[in-house]
Amino acid sequence: SSKSINDLRVLVVDNDCASRIYMTSILDRINVQYDIATTTEQTVKMLSTADKAGKHYDICFIDCKASFADSITLTKNIRKIYDKKALVIILSAYDISEIGENMETSGADIFLQKPLFQSTVFNMLISLTDKNYIKGTFHKESKESYDFHGKKVLLAEDNALNTEIAIELLNSVNLNVDHAENGQIAVDKFLTAPIGTYDIILMDIQMPVMNGYQATKTIRSSSHPNAKSIPIFAMTADAFTENVAEALSAGMNGHIAKPIDTHILYRTLCNCLRQA
Secondary structure, eight states: OOOOGGGGEEEEEEOOOOHHHHHHHHHHHHHHHEEEESSHHHHHHHHEEEEEHHOOEEEEEEEOOSOOHHHHHHHHHHHHSTTTTTOOEEEESGGGTTTTHHHHHTSEEEEEEEOOOOOHHHHHHHHHSTTTOOOOOOGGGGGGOOOOTTEEEEEEEOOOOHHHHHHHHTTTOEEEEEEEEHHHHHHHHHHSTTTTSOOOOEEESOOSSSOHHHHHHHHHOOOOTTTTTTOOOEESSTTTTOOOOHHHTTTTEEEEEETHHHHHHHHHHHHHHTOO
C-alpha cells in the first residue's frame, strides 16, 4: 500500500540540538509529520507506545552525535523489535567510510551522508512512498543499474572542478554531455541545436553573464520546438535556502543539491529520460 509523503510518520532520533532543529526544519518545509527522541530509551519507548496506539512510525532517522557506534547499536536494537517491512531505518553521518561493514549488520535500510539537503531528504522520502520502491535496495543502487546510452545532456556550470565531477558522473552512466560555461552559452547552444538534440538540461544557478534562472526563463519562452518540454533541473549548493518558488516560476522541473548525490542524480535522470 502506497502512502503519500504527508501520511508518513517519522521519528527523528538526534541528541544534538542544532542538528535536530536543522532536520526538523527540513521536514517542516516538505510537510512531513515527525516526533523527536533524544535518547535510546526514549526512542524505543516512543516506537512501542505508537505501535500500541495503532499509529506506528514508518521511518526512523537516527543521528547520534556522541558517536557513530551509538547509532549502530541503537539501529541493531530497534531491528530486533521491528522487521524491515515495519520500519525503515535511516542512518546519517559525515563520513561514508564509517559505515563499512556496519550497513549490512546494523539493519539500517538507508545511509545518508551529511550535510543533509532538503532535496536529498525529499527525494528519499518520495522514493520510499513510490509504489515501485523495494525496501532495502535503495542504498545498494549503483551506477551499474543505469544506462542512458543515446541520451544527451546540456550541462551549464561555470566552476571547472564541479564541471569535471558532473561530467564524470554523467559519462559513467553513458550520457553524452555538452558543456556550457555560463547561462548565456547554454541558451545559445540550446536555441541553435536541431530538434531533439538534448534530452535534459542541468543548470547551475550562480553563473556569470546569465544565471540559471534567467537562462531557464529565456529557454522556456523561446520558439524552439523543445523549449516547453525539455526537463530543466537546477543544480545548487544552496539547497537548504533554495528558493523553490523562484525555480518553479523560472520553469524548472526540480533541483539537485550539490555536492551531487549520485542516487538522486541517477534517479532524477531515470525519471526524466525513461519517459522520453
